[in-house]
Amino acid sequence: MDTNEPHYKVSVASCTVGFLVSVLLTAAAYFTVTEQLFAKKTTVIVIGIFAFLQAVAQLLFFLHLGQEGKPRWQTLTFFSMVTVLSILIIGSLWIMYNLNYRMMN
Amino acid sequence: MNEVSNSTHDSYSTTLLGFWVYLMTDCILFTTLFATYVVLHNNTYGGPSGRELFDLRFALTETFLLLVSSCTSGLAPLSLDKKALKKTFFWFGITFLFGAAFLVLELSEFTRFVEGGNGWTRSAFLSAFFTLVGTHGLHISIGLLWMIVLLVPVWKNGMTLLSCKRLHCFKLFWHFLDVVWIFIFTVVYLMGAF
Amino acid sequence: MFGILTLDAFKHDAIEMIANISMILGFLGALGLLIYLKRVKWFWREWICSLDPKKIGVMYATVALLMLFKGLVDALMLRAQQMFSVDAHQGFLETSHFQQVFSAHGTTMIFFVGMGVVFSLFNLLIPLQIGARDVAFPFLNAISFWLFGAGALLVNVSLIIGNFSAAGWLAYPPLSELQFSPDVGVDYWIWSVQIAGIGSLLAGINFLLTICKMRCPGMTLMKMPLFVWASLGALILIIFAFPILTATLGMLTLDRVFDMHFFTAGSGGNPMMYVNLIWAWGHPEVYILILPAFGTFSEVVATFSQKRLFGYKSMVWAIGAITILSFIVWLHHFFTMGAGASVNAFFGIMTMLIAIPTGVKIFNWLFTQYRGRVLFKTPLLWFFGFAIAFTIGGMTGMLLSIPPVDFQFHNSLFLIAHFHSMILPGVLFGFFSAFSYWFPKFSGFKLNEKLGRCACWCWIVGFLVAFMPLYTLGLMGATRRLNHYESSTGWQPLFIIAGCGIVIIILGATFQILQIVVSVIERKKNLDTTGDPWNGRTLEWATSSPPPIYNFAIVPEVTDIDAFWDQKLAKKKETPVYEDIHIPKNTPIGAYIGGSAFLLGFGIIWHITWLTILSAAAIPFFLIVRLSEKETEYCISAKEVNALEDARRRPTA
Numbered sequence: 017m018d019t020n021e022p023h024y025k026v027s028v029a030s031c032t033v034g035f036l037v038s039v040l041l042t043a044a045a046y047f048t049v050t051e052q053l054f055a056k057k058t059t060v061i062v063i064g065i066f067a068f069l070q071a072v073a074q075l076l077f078f079l080h081l082g083q084e085g086k087p088r089w090q091t092l093t094f095f096s097m098v099t100v101l102s103i104l105i106i107g108s109l110w111i112m113y114n115l116n117y118r119m120m121n
Numbered sequence: 122m123n124e125v126s127n128s129t130h131d132s133y134s135t136t137l138l139g140f141w142v143y144l145m146t147d148c149i150l151f152t153t154l155f156a157t158y159v160v161l162h163n164n165t166y167g168g169p170s171g172r173e174l175f176d177l178r179f180a181l182t183e184t185f186l187l188l189v190s191s192c193t194s195g196l197a198p199l200s201l202d203k204k205a206l207k208k209t210f211f212w213f214g215i216t217f218l219f220g221a222a223f224l225v226l227e228l229s230e231f232t233r234f235v236e237g238g239n240g241w242t243r244s245a246f247l248s249a250f251f252t253l254v255g256t257h258g259l260h261i262s263i264g265l266l267w268m269i270v271l272l273v274p275v276w277k278n279g280m281t282l283l284s285c286k287r288l289h290c291f292k293l294f295w296h297f298l299d300v301v302w303i304f305i306f307t308v309v310y311l312m313g314a315f
Numbered sequence: 316m317f318g319i320l321t322l323d324a325f326k327h328d329a330i331e332m333i334a335n336i337s338m339i340l341g342f343l344g345a346l347g348l349l350i351y352l353k354r355v356k357w358f359w360r361e362w363i364c365s366l367d368p369k370k371i372g373v374m375y376a377t378v379a380l381l382m383l384f385k386g387l388v389d390a391l392m393l394r395a396q397q398m399f400s401v402d403a404h405q406g407f408l409e410t411s412h413f414q415q416v417f418s419a420h421g422t423t424m425i426f427f428v429g430m431g432v433v434f435s436l437f438n439l440l441i442p443l444q445i446g447a448r449d450v451a452f453p454f455l456n457a458i459s460f461w462l463f464g465a466g467a468l469l470v471n472v473s474l475i476i477g478n479f480s481a482a483g484w485l486a487y488p489p490l491s492e493l494q495f496s497p498d499v500g501v502d503y504w505i506w507s508v509q510i511a512g513i514g515s516l517l518a519g520i521n522f523l524l525t526i527c528k529m530r531c532p533g534m535t536l537m538k539m540p541l542f543v544w545a546s547l548g549a550l551i552l553i554i555f556a557f558p559i560l561t562a563t564l565g566m567l568t569l570d571r572v573f574d575m576h577f578f579t580a581g582s583g584g585n586p587m588m589y590v591n592l593i594w595a596w597g598h599p600e601v602y603i604l605i606l607p608a609f610g611t612f613s614e615v616v617a618t619f620s621q622k623r624l625f626g627y628k629s630m631v632w633a634i635g636a637i638t639i640l641s642f643i644v645w646l647h648h649f650f651t652m653g654a655g656a657s658v659n660a661f662f663g664i665m666t667m668l669i670a671i672p673t674g675v676k677i678f679n680w681l682f683t684q685y686r687g688r689v690l691f692k693t694p695l696l697w698f699f700g701f702a703i704a705f706t707i708g709g710m711t712g713m714l715l716s717i718p719p720v721d722f723q724f725h726n727s728l729f730l731i732a733h734f735h736s737m738i739l740p741g742v743l744f745g746f747f748s749a750f751s752y753w754f755p756k757f758s759g760f761k762l763n764e765k766l767g768r769c770a771c772w773c774w775i776v777g778f779l780v781a782f783m784p785l786y787t788l789g790l791m792g793a794t795r796r797l798n799h800y801e802s803s804t805g806w807q808p809l810f811i812i813a814g815c816g817i818v819i820i821i822l823g824a825t826f827q828i829l830q831i832v833v834s835v836i837e838r839k840k841n842l843d844t845t846g847d848p849w850n851g852r853t854l855e856w857a858t859s860s861p862p863p864i865y866n867f868a869i870v871p872e873v874t875d876i877d878a879f880w881d882q883k884l885a886k887k888k889e890t891p892v893y894e895d896i897h898i899p900k901n902t903p904i905g906a907y908i909g910g911s912a913f914l915l916g917f918g919i920i921w922h923i924t925w926l927t928i929l930s931a932a933a934i935p936f937f938l939i940v941r942l943s944e945k946e947t948e949y950c951i952s953a954k955e956v957n958a959l960e961d962a963r964r965r966p967t968a
Contacts, residue, residue, distance in 0.1 A: 031196050150561060153559050153563060
């Protein structure tokens with residue numbers, strides 16, 4: 017299936033959509049914080065969601081995740097990484113919060 | 122002529138997947154630094170916190186510069202067609218300029234902190250800040266140098282399959298750095314500012 | 316000019332001087348031998364510059380075995396100290412020296428023996444078992460080996476110039492911070508582990524890509540040999556765990572070099588975060604070490620039962636389960652650091668779960684032997700030693716996984732006995748089994764079976780005598796890393812028995828050295844002329860012993876598990892059609908990069924600014940030189956392949 021031709025095709029549409037979505041989400045997050053639209057905890061969740069959405073947008077439109085032919089090694093390794101990342105972050109934060117509470121007060 | 126015979130297996134997709142897997146490992150490296158930052162970000166040891174130090178408009182500008190840089194790198198064609206070469210240099214040129222501008226802004230922010238007595242030795246929070254944001258900046262710096270090293274042979278001898286392959290890896294690297302920045306902007310600057 | 320390096324760094328006590336002189340003499344002896352045999356250029360060209368994974372695999376194994384020797388000597392010193400250092404006697408090791416010895420022992424064994432063995436087996440076996448001619452990135456492979464070598468060299472140089480870390484094999488802060496470890500010891504530890512760790516990460520990427528992209532036609536994932544599956548599990552762990560180590564060691568370095576406060580005792584630092592992160596790496600690390608050993612045993616048990624391995628699918632499932640579970644158990648290494656019941660309970664339960672897939676594997680190996688025609692050759696004898704000792708160790712692991720029980724055992728000799736029961740019977744016996752099994756393939760002749768059996772018995776008995784007393788000692792309250800104790804504890808007799816154990820182990824190691832020497836001398840009598848001395852089942856046995864540089868003249872096509880067994884049964888006799896084969900050219904740049912990394916580490920350790928800058932610049936310089944090279948391969952024409960294949964099939968009379 018793979019030839020010697022580089023199979024990277026510049027998609028102007030993809031880049032443009034990705035750029036616009038990213039700008040919108042960045043602005044939305046920025047103004048949520050500067051205009052203090054919500055309470056502290058809610059703000060954290062809202063900008064967290066914006067960050068996640070923007071990351072998805074960039075993964076899809078800039079990095080073309082999921083658009084490779086079978087076998088989808090890039091997609092598989094990406095989701096494996098996200099799993100490990102989640103375990104590390106959630107695990108570390110849970111453990112360290114617990115330790116800080118019990119050992120540092 | 123030499124690239125085609127460079128291996129019997131498909132080296133283009135193998136190299137790209139290999140580089141992608143390296144990027145996945147880099148994500149875990151950043152994850153470790155992020156986790157450490159979150160754990161330590163309140164340990165200001167009497168010194169200033171993010172609320173006192175961060176200028177959000179500054180960070181927003183940096184975000185915009187890097188976003189444009191990432192986008193323009195995606196627009197640069199990687200083709201063996203001689204006519205595409207001008208476009209390649211144009212778009213990569215903008216990528217470089219905006220990336221360099223980002224770096225200049227970031228270094229000026231670091232300098233401002235250090236000169237105000239809030240360098241990386243001041244507290245655990247500042248150590249974590251400088252390391253997380255600084256590691257990203259170091260990746261950007263290496264990327265800028267890498268871009269030059271890759272484009273010099275293209276300037277001299279035109280585009281080859283090998284250069285296409287390597288520039289494609291560079292694009293992945295550059296896009297990935299912008300994805301990481303989304304989380305730095307959000308977790309460090311936005312969440313630190315209130 | 317030389318930073319903080321002064322002549323004081325060369326002052327050592329008597330024991331260290333003996334070690335230094337032996338090391339230097341050993342090195343000069345090897346060099347002298349090469350000069351005497353007029354093989355210096357050949358060694359440089361064929362080995363140092365090699366990009367052939369088979370040669371790189373041999374080099375990894377050589378370094379690992381040399382470091383094993385060093386680690387065993389460390390162990391002997393520790394045991395000897397603990398045998399005699401009672402009441403008024405202070406033993407023969409000064410406290411600071413004792414601390415360096417146990418730190419060096421752990422560091423050497425895990426990073427340079429364990430990882431060396433793992434990467435040796437990957438290099439030697441993965442390409443051959445998947446029917447490939449090479450790894451995905453041959454030059455990167457060379458870099459990985461030379462970074463590993465640079466790390467090993469740093470550990471050894473620390474014996475001669477300066478001193479090694481006294482902070483244990485994991486260098487917990489705040490002890491490892493500048494405030495409490497102001498000398499260069501911890502820096503030596505950091506840079507040897509960091510440099511070798513980067514080599515490991517790059518090799519992990521390389522072999523993962525090799526398995527993903529370079530399997531021969533017909534070899535789907537579910538037709539791969541189990542050694543490759545086990546390696547795949549280990550590679551996934553390497554890729555996701557080693558970046559944690561890189562980042563964490565990096566932060567410790569920043570604390571020490573740039574006065575940062577990640578893990579310091581003041582200024583807001585949090586040493587507990589280091590413990591959390593280092594074990595988030597550390598737990599996957601021990602599974603990285605054990606999985607290839609499990610893979611070896613799958614191959615050995617099947618071949619020497621002359622039967623297909625029982626339960627291929629469940630073995631693959633078990634490897635997958637172990638891989639995933641090994642990421643969610645790491646807190647069991649610090650149950651006692653102060654986390655609450657919910658946290659401890661979660662990780663305790665996850666830890667217990669790992670016993671299930673491990674048990675599945677052990678039962679499958681036993682079921683393979685049931686109704687097989689078992690051949691009691693050395694490789695299988697190592698498996699029996701493993702089966703008994705590792706299972707005992709596994710059961711003590713179940714005990715330790717219960718948090719309230721662990722409060723009693725944490726950092727006692729019970730813990731030490733447990734993890735040695737996993738690593739010696741697991742990783743080390745696995746490697747010895749692999750060594751005796753695959754040695755004929757890569758050297759062309761078989762090892763002396765009798766001496767192999769003697770070695771095996773000594774190691775198994777020696778291990779039991781050395782470590783079973785430690786379980787009792789742990790239950791009696793003995794802590795780890797003790798260099799002195801009172802006779803009223805009643806510990807001394809048990810320490811003496813343990814000391815006898817290490818002597819028996821060293822006897823076993825002596826038999827192994829003897830085995831190699833005798834086998835080399837007698838090699839003409841034990842030549843492997845067929846390439847398949849054990850009636851093997853997997854593709855590596857389809858090549859000559861040793862294999863040609865291109866592994867397979869014709870890329871194999873596979874239809875089932877145990878591909879070579881299939882081929883033997885089918886007995887197809889086709890006229891081979893050869894094609895041109897492209898092989899990577901040898902290059903010294905891998906060694907140059909490794910050398911630069913060594914100098915970089917040395918420069919940072921001793922604060923020699925000019926050396927640090929020059930060697931840091933040298934690395935990208937060499938990379939650019941290599942990446943600008945136009946002709947990195949040479950071609951073996953179809954005609955030449957034909958001639959080589961004909962020559963190897965002609966009888967060696």
